Amino acid sequence: MMAKRYYRKRVDLFRLIDKIKLWPSRKGILHGIRTIQRIGDQAQITTHCNKTFMANDSRNSRAARWLRNKWFKDVCPVCRIPAWKLEKYSSTQFKRHYGSALLSEDELDKKNGD
Ligand SMILES: [Zn+2]
Numbered sequence: 001m002m003a004k005r006y007y008r009k010r011v012d013l014f015r016l017i018d019k020i021k022l023w024p025s026r027k028g029i030l031h032g033i034r035t036i037q038r039i040g041d042q043a044q045i046t047t048h049c050n051k052t053f054m055a056n057d058s059r060n061s062r063a064a065r066w067l068r069n070k071w072f073k074d075v076c077p078v079c080r081i082p083a084w085k086l087e088k089y090s091s092t093q094f095k096r097h098y099g100s101a102l103l104s105e106d107e108l109d110k111k112n113g114d
Contacts, residue, residue, distance in 0.1 A: 006095055007092065011094075011100070012057065014036065022089055030081065031076045070090065
């Protein structure tokens with residue numbers, strides 16, 4: 001049985017996808033992310049099936065909500081997401097008051113200094 005992992009509901013979208021490397025498309029297909037390149041407030045995402053698109057860094061975006069709620073109909077057959085990754089994702093929980101916000105070391109230092 002895989003250990004549950006917890007993230008904050010308010011976790012930054014780009015940090016989250018940088019960690020889990022999964023992207024739910026509008027059609028409800030879960031893709032594997034190959035690269036994420038930040039460009040200002042946006043990111044250029046390339047999936048393993050070679051789709052490239054821009055995404056906004058919003059916790060309230062469709063993709064952020066779908067990721068948190070694990071809404072997807074199918075898994076992309078071309079991306080070939082490994083089973084362990086899907087298992088890890090399904091055991092991931094998003095909590096309001098508990099879990100990692102995936103803050104950088106600087107941000108953690110600042111927080112602890114308050
Ligand atoms: Zn794909």
